[in-house]
Amino acid sequence: MDHEPTDPVIDALRRAVASAPHDVALRVHLGRLLLDAGRTAEATAEAAAALAAEPTDTAAGTLMLDTLRSGSAPVSSATPSSATPSSAPPSIAPAETADDRTSFDWHAAEQEVEHLVGPAFVDDLDDDDPDLPSAFSVEDPGTRFADVGGMEHVKQRLNAAFLAPLANPELRALYGKSLRGGLLLYGPPGCGKTFIARAVAGELGARFLSVAITDVLDPYIGASERNIQAVFEAARAAAPCVVFFDEVDALGQRRSQTRSSHVRGMVNQLLTELDGISGGNEGVFVLAATNQPWDVEPAMRRPGRLDRTVLVLPPDAPAREAVFRTHLRDRPLEGVDVGVLAKRTEGFSGADIAYVCEVAAERALMDSVASGTARLIGMPDLLDALAEVRPSTRSWLETARNVVLFGEDDGTYADLRAYLKKSKR
Structure with a gap:
């Protein structure tokens, strides 16, 4: 059986690559020598391994193009230097002329090496609606009220606010009930506010769009406001949709407590979108959760915005x-x-x-x-x-007690006051 002629330089480079398999420059140098020696399949394998390690490396990309142009040896039989090379000499196809290069078949070349080198960029093919704004995407929540243990009072409030009107369109029309509005969930951390928000969307058969402060906040002037607008545009396009703002005290904090015009502009934009001035919010239900309701801008709790407040207590x-x-x-x-x-x-x-x-x-x-x-x-x-383990709710309840006893009491925290009294706090 014929074997490739032994080349001491190539053999030395193979040993060097085996000891440093992630050295892209070394692989490219080895691949270039293999290509010059007419060993196209092995050169292609080295180029593919180099591109897998560094997809943007120009020298590796050039080497790959040169190997493809020099022959049509089956790449699947080639192995990089970290494995034992095939003993059979690769078949060499006639090289393309300069005139043929203008009609180079890139699609065929990609298919030939796609099992060795993954694509550098992958489009999101799972988006159900290509017309939705790309900055924010909605999802199927996959959670129902049956998955939420207890919290019956919270479920009843949510059912009256949005679930029952949506399920009974005739009665909704009879009583003139709108499918818009919002609800603020507040309580100690770790008590299931985010979980029940997903369950609401699941009960509706609606889409769910979760928004955190990091999704919105931007250091450039006006960018945060545009992000908030994009959230509501995505929700309106996917209606019926539940928009969930987690830690809303960070996004809609009291304007009286900040002197930052950037933060005040962001809060103003959120209030505008809640009113639906820039677009109808029919079919868009807004849920917000916070551990610090006393830090939320009071204007956000005005009727038509987050007009219902529900206390989510530690589980019974x-x-x-x-x-x-x-x-x-x-x-x-x-x-x-x-x-x-x-x-x-x-x-x-x-x-x-x-x-x-x-x-x-x-x-x-x-x-x-x-x-x-x-x-x-x-x-x-x-x-x-x-x-x-000690319950993590104690520090929150102590803070809440001080707010109820010494803060402004407009009836917002009546449920919290009753709970603290019942638990003898």
């Missing part, structure tokens, strides 16, 4: 049981009583309970590592985890 006992079952569902258990756990986690948020389950699983895992035998997660693991 049935909800805590549901959260424990959710986070323990796919873990190996033995003798776990979620009812007992729910009674011992009064004041815990959903995030706190998830962390308790994580700590318990960690204890069982470390014991299994030490003993060399996997064991199940039991009540002792969960009770020990409860002894380590």
Whole structure:
């Protein structure tokens, strides 16, 4: 069987590339020598490996073009220098003339090397509606109220505000109920405000557009306002749509507390879009969540904007049981009583309970590592985890108590006052 002639320079370069496989310049140099030696398939493999490591490298791109122009050896049989080269000599096709280069088949060339080098840019082919503004995209939430444990009071308020009117168009027309408006969810962190916002969109069969401060805030003058406008344009194009502003106190903070014209302009634009001045908001329902409702611009709670305020409290006992079952569902258990756990986690948020389950699983895992035998997660693991974890809602409730006792009371925090009184805070 014939073999490629041995070239000590090429062999030395192969060893160097094997020890430094990510050195693009070294691969290109090796590929150039292979191409000059007529070993086109091997040169193509080296060029492909170099482009995979650095897709914008000009020398590697030039080498790839030269190898494609010099022959039509099947690239799939070529291997880069980190593997053993094929013993069979590559077939060499006649080189193109200068006149042929103007009709070079780029599509065929891409197909020939696409398994070696991925595309440098990929278009988003999953966008259901190409007419939507590209800056913000809506999504299918995939969550329903049945997935949310407890929170019955919150569900009732949401049902009256938007769900029931949407599901009963005849009654909506009879009573003149509009499919627009907003609702502000507030409460301690980790209690499911974002989760229930997704559930609202799921119940509606509507699209869901989640917006964070980082999606909107821009250092250039006027850019933040344009981003807010783009959010509502995307929502109107996808109506019925639920727009969810997380941490809205950062986006719509009190104008009296800031001297920044940039922030004030952003808040003004948000108020304008909530009013639907630049476009009708029919079918657009705005949900906002915050841990600091006292820092939100009061004008945002005016009728027609975020005109309903709902307190999302730490989960009650049935909800805590549901959260424990959710986070323990796919873990190996033995003798776990979620009812007992729910009674011992009064004041815990959903995030706190998830962390308790994580700590318990960690204890069982470390014991299994030490003993060399996997064991199940039991009540002792969960009770020990409860002894380590403190509810994260306490500091928030202390701040809320001060606001209720010493702040302005216009009835906004009536539910919060009743809860604090009931919990003897």
